[in-house]
Amino acid sequence: MGEVSDLICIVDDDTSVRRALGRMVRSFGFDVQLLASARDCLDGPFVDQASCLIVDIMMPNMDGFELHALLAAAGRDVPTIFISGLTDQKTIIRAQAVGGVALLNKPCDANSLHDAIVKAIAM
Helix, strand or coil, rough: CCCCCCEEEEEEECCHHHHHHHHHHHCCEEEEEEEEHHHHHHCCCCCCCCCEEEEEECCCCCCCHHHHHHHHHHHCCCCCCECCCCHHHHHHHHHHHHHCCCCEEHHHHHHHHHHHHHHHHHH
């Protein structure tokens, strides 16, 4: 289980998905911050406190890969778990190429999500 000091930021534009993931991650024992957009993540203080990010790939205005690239370019190397409703081979390869901890299908399986978070925090 997580330590209360382990903050997990969930970035997803879908309110119901964001809340459901938040409940699941809290049930693992982690502190959670829910963010509705990549811009909210970049502009807020939480990413610098986060042990890892759970980021939807498909979001309006800025997708999860763009968010990850901007954070990396700014020297904010936070382990990132990508999630998507549609994962094809090209997306899987891209997630691995940019250094994603995991790429999980929505809806996320609790065991897979927990394992990915534990792996991310250990990095």
